[in-house]
Amino acid sequence: MIYFAALVLGVAFVAIASSGCGIGMGLCVGGALNAMARQPDLYGKFQIVMFIGLAFIESLTIYALVISFILLGRLPTTEEVMEIIKHTAK
Amino acid sequence: MTETSQSHGVVELPCFLELFVGKDFTLFGLTEEQLVPVVISGIIIIFLSFLSISVTSRLEKIPGTMQALLELVVEGLDDFIESQMGHVGRAFLPFLGSLFIYILFMNLIGQIPLFHSPTANYNTTLALTLIVFLVTQYQGIKTRGPVGYIRHFVGDPLWMAPIFFPLHIIQEFLARPLSLSVRLFGNLMGEHTVLAIFIGFSPLLLGFIPIPIQLPIVLLDMLCATLQAIIFFLLACFYISSAMGVHDEH
Numbered sequence: 001m002i003y004f005a006a007l008v009l010g011v012a013f014v015a016i017a018s019s020g021c022g023i024g025m026g027l028c029v030g031g032a033l034n035a036m037a038r039q040p041d042l043y044g045k046f047q048i049v050m051f052i053g054l055a056f057i058e059s060l061t062i063y064a065l066v067i068s069f070i071l072l073g074r075l076p077t078t079e080e081v082m083e084i085i086k087h088t089a090k
Numbered sequence: 091m092t093e094t095s096q097s098h099g100v101v102e103l104p105c106f107l108e109l110f111v112g113k114d115f116t117l118f119g120l121t122e123e124q125l126v127p128v129v130i131s132g133i134i135i136i137f138l139s140f141l142s143i144s145v146t147s148r149l150e151k152i153p154g155t156m157q158a159l160l161e162l163v164v165e166g167l168d169d170f171i172e173s174q175m176g177h178v179g180r181a182f183l184p185f186l187g188s189l190f191i192y193i194l195f196m197n198l199i200g201q202i203p204l205f206h207s208p209t210a211n212y213n214t215t216l217a218l219t220l221i222v223f224l225v226t227q228y229q230g231i232k233t234r235g236p237v238g239y240i241r242h243f244v245g246d247p248l249w250m251a252p253i254f255f256p257l258h259i260i261q262e263f264l265a266r267p268l269s270l271s272v273r274l275f276g277n278l279m280g281e282h283t284v285l286a287i288f289i290g291f292s293p294l295l296l297g298f299i300p301i302p303i304q305l306p307i308v309l310l311d312m313l314c315a316t317l318q319a320i321i322f323f324l325l326a327c328f329y330i331s332s333a334m335g336v337h338d339e340h
Contacts, residue, residue, distance in 0.1 A: 055318065055320075059272075062276035062277055065276055065280050066276045066279075
């Protein structure tokens, strides 16, 4: 049972990865806005590079999402867990 | 209409293939669930081939609507590839351009009801990544020669070889293909799962009229799909050009 509890906690805690990615995306957009404010006529170039940077940082959060999906597949269904609880409570 | 798949516990939307064949249909050892990406990829390939053949067989000096649209797309891709890879890279316009249009269509077709994106399956994105990987290795060996290619792994100051060589090996054979495939797969599968969950949550007005609250997620999904196709295309350009040595300083 401890194994399943640890697995469920692992599925939930892997979402902490998005905090660092959120900070990184904020820095990226902040830098892009700073550059756009200094040189407004290069607005198009900055926008393209900002979107590319955002997609790279977002992919790091996506790795964590994929890991959580893989772990989610190893969890038992609720009926099996109820069976285990019934057997151990006897 | 969302159904829970027994193997993963994530919700999935139905596909049009379920209307034609039953649940226990196997073709060449693939179940019906595994045949969905193959069939939809085939439909996209046939559609794109017919579109391009029918437009390019009747080229005129003053273009009609479809020809002007395709010229816009091809010229845009040509400028982008030339800005990334230089003059050497213009030979890659057919390969990389069709890769981009193929991935864009595959990402966007998931938004049509009763269709699944083939790229929401890891097999499709892994196959695309392996094709790009083989092309980069082949181009690198062809441009630099086998000895020159391994010499390129070592890096410019030769005394830094113990640092650069393992880093380059891991980056070239592990990190780059893995990240390229997982990025495309994870983005699309995550978006489709969020969409399915939102559709499951939609409230019913007066008890029987469904309210489509998944509309903002659909728009976000289309933006994300286009962006991921552009990112895959950009990274393929960059990997091929760095293997060929376009960006090196002499």
